[in-house]
Amino acid sequence: MSRYDGKSFTTFTTQDGLGNVVRSIFQDREGVLWFGTDGGGVSRYDGKTFTTFTTKDGLANNNVGLVFQDREGALWFGTFDSGVSRYDGQKFTTFTTRGGLASNWVRSILQDREGHLWFGTFGGGATCYDGKTFTAFTAEDGLGSNGVMSIFQDREGHLWFGTNGGVSRYDGQTFQTLTRQDGLASNGVYSIFQDREGYLWFGTLGGDVTRYRSPKPSPPPVFIDAVVADQRYEKVSELAVPSSVGLTVFEFHGKSFKTRPEAMIYRYRLNGYDKDWKTTHTRRVEYSDLPRGTYTFEVQAVDRDLVYSEKPATVTLRIHLPYMLVGLWSALSIAVALVAWQTARVVRRDRRLREANTALSAANKDLFGLNRELQQTLKEKEEAQQQLIQAERMAAVGELVAGSAHELNNPMAVASSLMQSTVEILKEDTPEELAQDRAMVIQNLQVGLKDLNRAKDIVASLLSLSDRTTSYTEAVQVNIVADDALRMLKGRYNEAKVQIVKDYAENLPPVTGSFADLGQMAMHLVRNAVEAVKGSGTITLRTAMEDGQVVFECQDTGAGIPPEIRGEIFKPFFKTKPPAEGTGLGLYICREVVEKHRGTISVESEVGKGTTFKIMLPVTK
Structure with missing residues (x-):
């Protein structure tokens, strides 16, 4: 390592106490210089002498790629394939994948405004450490790639991650990535800097530099195109469908002249079903077997510059009982009401019976009459009990029917669709086309027959249980x-x-x-x-x-x-x-x-x- 004082160079080597080949240089708040080396640990220089720390002193690995100091004054050393070591001036503490770090190869470190530490890793994405737990963010969460070479926080508080797949911006909720298709010189971003005028500079693989400044925000509008359930509903604000519908699909799109369609991000949730917002790059989401209730679907578009739609697009969805079961449930409700009335009648008779038993010791002369009334009450109670048992069994039969409705609907719907498709082929095809479509027709009939047999088995089970x-x-x-x-x-x-x-x-x-x-x-x-x-x-x-x-x-x-x-x-x-x-x-x-x-x-x-x-x-x- 060489030092230049403006006039001449002074060179320091291992003979002066330096660890080895220098990978990184850092000056702490006390003016002390730290040198991360390749195989020689980390060397501390106070202006007079070198002090070197290695794995023997508690360092995770002797290959140290970077040095960082947090707000509390602790020093962090990112190593190659051994995690990150924290030094508080007395001892080293090492964090690895066993403790929650995304990868043991740490390439960059940043402490954000909230005091959270961010570690950019090679192959594991980025990891956030709040002082207690680690939270990993990967390409599946929206990062450009899992190789994070640099991390930077701009004046707006947004975090920027330089990756092998472009530069990703994170606002605490959503990641959005800029790539060569957006004007970046290269998808490999190794350094990030913001100048006094607010421009962001990205140092990229190959030596090229890209300057970027977010344009004036222009919230992208978002629209719900259709809801597909028992049929396709276009441009609706609310609708009701039966619970027998197995799959519900919401289709939507956003508009932005500066954002490529495939780069647009959508945040959505189904109020009443989803606890949190979710993100997707697709323009449709699916929900299966939604239970009965009322839901509101919301969706926002997020453009290239992390600008959100001003107001989410919404549609209200009500899931109700299948039409064929409405009458059955009404009948069961009446039956339950009758059972409740009979039960209340029995309870009232039991109360009168207890009152009669209390007065029995003082009314021996009425013993015969009271005993006869007791027998009659017990008989009526037994009859009511048998009625309740029968009603319970009827309720079980009703539940059989309700449970079978959804099971029958799916195979019958598939068979019906296949039969309709086959009829259209037979009607519209010429003899030559029919010969070509013969295999498709046979396959449709075979699949339809299979689903009809499945429906037959379900009906047989229902008849057996009832x-x-x-x-x-x-x-x-x-x-x-x-x-x-x-x-x-x-x-x-x-x-x-x-x-x-x-x-x-x-x-x-x-x-x-x-x-x-x-x-x-x-x-x-x-x-x-x-x-x-x-x-x-x-x-x-x-x-x-x-x-x-x-x-x-x-x-x-x-x-x-x-x-x-x-x-x-x-x-x-x-x-x-x-x-x-x-x-x-x-x-x-x-x-x-x-x-x-x-x-x-x-x-x-x-x-x-x-x-x-x-x-x-x-x-x-």
Whole structure:
């Protein structure tokens, strides 16, 4: 290393205490010079002597490419393939990919106005360190490339990242990248500087320099072109579609004369579904299986200079019940109202019965009459209980229909589209064209037949689960019962964002009983498990052979059942929900079904971890 005092040069080498070949030079706030070397660690020069620090002193690597001092006075040393080392004047602390750094090859360091440290790495993008945690930003987040050679913060507070794929600007929300297509001399940007007039200078690979200044902001307008659901809706501000529509697509575009179409960035969110804004370079986004509710889709355009649309384009979307289920739900609502009325009637009679029992000791002469009234009340209570059980079963059948609607819609829609396409080919093609399209026609018919057979299987499952002939002589496969219950409740657990795990034993022997009753039992257990996990968690369905019996288990990761009420859960009308929710008959019906199949049902639960219901059924002999 040579020093020039304006007249002559003075050269320092390893014989003077310098570490090795000098890679970088830095002067700290006390005027001390630091030299990052190639293989010799980092050397400190106080104007008189050199002091060299290496890996023996705690430095991460002896190849030091840059030196930086933060606002607290600590020195940071970026190394080749060993992370970054912090020196507080007494000891070294090293940070690597194990601690959250994006890559161990650190090429640049910057401390922004908020005090956050930014590390540009080779191959890992940029990493932000807030003093506690590291956050990585890569090309997937919008950086020009994952090789970050330089970092700079301009007077507006924007961060600039010189990469191998252009220079990227970041405003805390969105990255936008300038490349050769925008006028940059080269996509490799190794240094960034802002002069007094506000111009930014980019030193690029090959020796060329590019000067840039952001033009006067001109917010790009953005438009929603169409919403594609059960049909294509163009230029609408609001619309309503049934929940049976599996895919909803929003199409949009922004306008900017200075921004290439492929370089335009779009920020969007679906209020009521998305928690945060998302970014994309495409002009359409898709949402699958949206649950019922009202949503507002918003989209902004962001041009080349990180200028946002003044006002997002919006469209309101309402997802309602499929038309065929509106009548069914109305009927079920009436049935539930009747059940609630009958339950209230029974409760009132129970209250009168308790009052009569209180006065019984002082009214022995009326004992016979009161006893007769008690018997009548108990009879009516039993009748009401049977009515509630039947209503619960009817509600389960209704849920079967609701669960099947979406499953039927997809294969029927695909088959219908293929048949329509085939008919148009047969109508419009000449004999010569028809011969050429023969393979396409055959393929369309085969795919359509496959989807029609799938719809046929769904209808068969629905008829089997809703069969009320109550024959207990069928040979029932428990794995099929579990799969059909999951299929019927797919909409419920998808809406609740519950993960389903299936752990089925192979070659299970059948059990003798009723497919319909066992199906309703499985549906009650899965439905209770979905409600138990409350919006997130896992449900595991397991089958096995144990002690010569078929085992069916339903396990959830919900809140668990307190020990003091586990002995009550199989009793009729017992529930932990508010009075207006549920009937308290689901687990009672499960126990009734298991006992009719000469089996057993048990429960294991741990508060805060989850619950497992275990059913053991004798095999068919």
